[in-house]
Amino acid sequence: MTVVDRTARAAAVATGRAAGRPPAARDNLMSYGLISGYAVLTLAFGLLPALYAVYLAFTDATGGFAGLANFSKVVGDFRFWPAVSHVALYLVIWLVALVALVTVLAIVVHAIRVRWLSRTLRLVFYLPGALAGASSVLLWLFVLDPTASPVGGLLRLLGFESFVQVIVPGNLPVIFAIIAFWTGAGGWIVIMYGALNNISAEVIEAARVDGANAVQIAWRIQLPMLRKWISYMAIMSLAAGTQLFVEPQLLSQASNAVVPNDYSLNQLAYQYAFQQNDFNAAAAISLLLLVVALALSAVFVTRGGLFERE
Secondary structure (H helix, E strand, O other): OOHHHHHHHHHHHHHHHHOOOOHHHHHHHHHHHHHHHHHHHHHHHHHHHHHHHHHHHOEOOOOOEOOOHHHHHHHHOOOHHHHHHHHHHHHHHHHHHHHHHHHHHHHHHHHOOOHHHHHHHHHHHHHHHHOOHHHHHHHHHHHOOOOOOOOHHHHHHOOOOOHHHHOOHHHHHHHHHHHHHHHHHHHHHHHHHHHHHOOOHHHHHHHHHOOOOHHHHHHHHHHHHOHHHHHHHHHHHHHHHOOOOHHHHHHHHHOOOOOOOOOOHHHHHHHHHHOOOOHHHHHHHHHHHHHHHHHHHHHHHHHHOOOOOO
């Protein structure tokens, strides 16, 4: 132990004694204070609403036990399975594009040796994520309108002459995936870039000495070491994607119902709760979404080895 270390340790001990409690106790107290706010908010706006949703899903309007009646009602609704297919198609397109493109872009940016260029690209990728979800969709209302869009020429080249032609229901999964990627991919690129920085430089240098090129290093070293981070990204993006609501809701209002107001499962739950005053059915849809998201997340956890110890 150096003189500086001994001096710092003595100062910490003296401070703890001055406060009337040992340093370890003070550190623990500070830790509890820092997490207390998060714990209270999680309890108030996460756990308690979730438990209340479980209660609503298994009871009727009078509070009596309803068994699976609410689930049978929503599954038998003619709007339910189309909403499921819309969300499922959107998730497939978005998750595949997100995982593939984010990983490739992060590796490319990490490979750039010019520091100012690498920093500039990370900033450019991250900037779209600074917009909130609703603000992002409002911006895309102009981008998707061939008469006002900065890429209107490209839209007309693709055969779209009006906003209504662009947002026909058949195009919506791709449109929502593009919006979600534009908004959220930049933050994940920054996170993946940080994960790449944690890979030992000696390992990369040894691979180069053995004759590996950039593609081989990325495929055989970087990708396997990013597996847990890719799984984490997929889980978080899956959880966000199943909650599709803002994009179709705003497009529905902007298009005078060309986009249906029950396009996604969250919209259908909203219709049950606030149009039909049936909060029990809305809670049943929420629980179904939760169960499906947890099951798919379990697949990513097991396949990605998220909790495996090195």
